[in-house]
Amino acid sequence: MTKPRASVTIRDVARRAGVSVATVSRYINKTGPVSKAVGERLDAVMEELHYVPHAAARKLATHKTFTIGLLLSDIGGDFFAPLLRGIEDVLASHGYDLLIASTRKPRRWHGKSLPVGPHNTDGILGFADSLDEDHLRRLMAQHFPLVLIHRTPPPDLPIPCVTIENKAAAHAMTSHLIEQHRRRRIVFLQGPPGEEDSHWREIGYRRALADHGIPFDPGLVMRGDFDRDVAFATIEAALRQGIAFDAVFAGDDESAEGVLAALHVHGIAVPEEIAVVGFDDQRMSPYLTPPLTTVRAPTEMVGRHAAQRLIELIRDGTTELMTLLPTQLVIRRSCGCPDRGGDDS
Amino acid sequence: MTKPRASVTIRDVARRAGVSVATVSRYINKTGPVSKAVGERLDAVMEELHYVPHAAARKLATHKTFTIGLLLSDIGGDFFAPLLRGIEDVLASHGYDLLIASTRKPRRWHGKSLPVGPHNTDGILGFADSLDEDHLRRLMAQHFPLVLIHRTPPPDLPIPCVTIENKAAAHAMTSHLIEQHRRRRIVFLQGPPGEEDSHWREIGYRRALADHGIPFDPGLVMRGDFDRDVAFATIEAALRQGIAFDAVFAGDDESAEGVLAALHVHGIAVPEEIAVVGFDDQRMSPYLTPPLTTVRAPTEMVGRHAAQRLIELIRDGTTELMTLLPTQLVIRRSCGCPDRGGDDS
């Protein structure tokens, strides 16, 4: 019923083939010479017995797990699928397994010990704020391979990270609104407090204002939390207070959706009265009304690069510290540009 | 540089605390009596040494990995994020780790041996067609815990599975088109060949036709492959051939998107001339033009139930064989129903 405990071990294979376990191990791992005849016999025996080496035993003996851990602060969202696909694809092609740990609540592990680490993986990928600074310092102290995704490390910690070009894109987007569409009072909707992408996007926004001689008005920077409903409420409040603005640069597409909804219920025309742009280019963005002008984030590439960096770090002990992937403006209609027909999707 | 091999073992802890390894192990696992005084000393020492038990060693000794494997035929898409979230959440709450193996190409492992199995996990979750029938038989023969997701096992294999109510929903959706919107020539767009969800949806569709006395026309069943572009091409071809139809039941929302696009470029009014409905209720579906009437699939719940079933199977050696989760019609505009304003999102 429960456990026939029939698991086949390397000794069973060795006995059946009339050789020693060392020979079997060497043959499997190509780690020493084995005669052709014995090799063939082993192939046959292993096939016959359905032998599969026990991962834990191997890990214990070699101190290599060939597993990497991925820490996510929140699984779900459009973000996650392409990121994972990129990571998984690269890892698989190098023979690594992927162990995932996630949480609904951001910062679940802050202060606690991590579910992945030296005891069960060869290295870890940490997304955004999934790890706190203590974790980073401890892991570095142990020389444990670690790569951050969408997050830069504290200045004194040389931890490789992979993230996207936020500032330049935000600058370009803001400049587009100013130059092409003559907007001057542009609201910026921030992400959650401390969110790094949002931080850089805001910097780019401010820089663009400065570069065009538009004074920065702190009253135009509002909370969006990368959340549809928060953004909706924020814009409603702004309208009610009579704050004047002619464009909204939402921190991400999620909040842009809320902005569009709020303007819609108030009967304000987009883009004629108020232009709206976002960031990320999510799946639904082309279908919003009007189609959302935004910035495409190469999320799958982020995953691929992060995995690549980590593997190099494990193998060579070193890799590039900073990988910044390019982003790209996606002009649709919500900024005021004309319909360009069969756009991408 | 490379490996300071400074890993702290249970013997280090034992020595430092002046007790034997057995005592330490017993204390950690609460598997035998340990005096209060020693317990406190051990707590202190473990904290001081940052001791974390080595997972592989424990697994080897206990023959329990506390890890489950998830096999995906293709990661990515709106589908996976909620599914994974559900799985991860339940597993984590029971102390299980999640090992993921995926592929871009469907059926990558068909005929080959699997990346997860008895050698590295306590049980596996298999999504749709990720495993072939040989895999299923072999795993069953070894009594290895296995739960299928969005797939039912061959009739002679008692493998638990978790899937959604496709037939009843498809029946209800088709009936809605017939009864509420007087449609009689309804195209059904199939998923990829062999896709099980699609199969049941088609059964529901046919049953509804029969129940309303509408003769089944095989010429109205076409390929959609759950793919936007395939669906687009199929509808274009149908229009060009002059096939008469007044509604399209797309096998999923992805293909419904293609249908809408094709009808749009041909200047056909939806829903006035042709009604369109889908299945899944993806993120973008409310934003299509017109907003898509579809069926909501409780994907996160599927993940939760599957994980729950597997854990029961591992713990108790048995669980329910079939879990069928309810789906729900989501009426929007593409079927011809009037706008109901602030719909869900």
Next chain:
DNA sequence: CCTGAGGATGTAACCGGTTACATTGTACCC
């Protein structure tokens, strides 16, 4: 005072691989 029960702890075998080292055999070269 002796005995038995049970609490607290230690000793050592074991899980299933890997690998350093030893051993044997054969071919090759001088």
Next chain:
DNA sequence: GGGTACAATGTAACCGGTTACATCCTCAGG
């Protein structure tokens, strides 16, 4: 013919935990 090099293989220790079993101690009951 003797020595060397190297291919092919075996022996046994080791990785870091768990756990069956043995030991020792204390305390209650007769």
